[in-house]
Amino acid sequence: GENVEQHPSTLSVQEGDSAVIKCTYSDSASNYFPWYKQELGKGPQLIIDIRSNVGEKKDQRIAVTLNKTAKHFSLHITETQPEDSAVYFCAAFNNDMRFGAGTRLTVKP
Amino acid sequence: DGGITQSPKYLFRKEGQNVTLSCEQNLNHDAMYWYRQDPGQGLRLIYYSQIVNDFQKGDIAEGYSVSREKKESFPLTVTSAQKNPTAFYLCASSRTGDRQPQHFGDGTRLSIL
Numbered sequence: 768g769e770n771v772e773q774h775p776s777t778l779s780v781q782e783g784d785s786a787v788i789k790c791t792y793s794d795s796a797s798n799y800f801p802w803y804k805q806e807l808g809k810g811p812q813l814i815i816d817i818r819s820n821v822g823e824k825k826d827q828r829i830a831v832t833l834n835k836t837a838k839h840f841s842l843h844i845t846e847t848q849p850e851d852s853a854v855y856f857c858a859a860f861n862n863d864m865r866f867g868a869g870t871r872l873t874v875k876p
Numbered sequence: 877d878g879g880i881t882q883s884p885k886y887l888f889r890k891e892g893q894n895v896t897l898s899c900e901q902n903l904n905h906d907a908m909y910w911y912r913q914d915p916g917q918g919l920r921l922i923y924y925s926q927i928v929n930d931f932q933k934g935d936i937a938e939g940y941s942v943s944r945e946k947k948e949s950f951p952l953t954v955t956s957a958q959k960n961p962t963a964f965y966l967c968a969s970s971r972t973g974d975r976q977p978q979h980f981g982d983g984t985r986l987s988i989l
Contacts, residue, residue: 810980866918
């Protein structure tokens, strides 16, 4: 079955810097890759997603890139703000959704 | 505002006791899901339901049971057969039964007394 690995597990950046979180997946048939943001004590919130027929997608300060050949995808957050601090999860879908273990992002003011 | 409501936020279980976690949605979504979240791990699917009166086991269904009598409601029962129930439980939904959760509730944290 699908296995999703996410790195790093923790990430600390200065406000205004960029943050990059990377995920790799094992099933080449996976075709949908969402990213979720989970704030403390809350449920995950879908923030951006990409399908396998697209290489990059942007939404304001966040972007996701997909490299199907290498089987990895990344979340990019530019101009980080303290309110971006949260745990971010990637996932890969092929009949079932498989989640990464999460990255705890801390943005220091 | 539409969304998913989970209750209670915190729940304690005694040995040999069954407990039920509530999940209600007003998004008019067909599909609903239950996930378990443990520290340092990805979400794991317990059960999902694509339509009313139908549900399927996920990866870790043992020790859990569900029902889907109404479109809006998908309660999860953690039975005494679940030997390690301490976790954060998340309910989710999606517009169709595509097994791609779109909206999550804010979770219930279950602990053992």
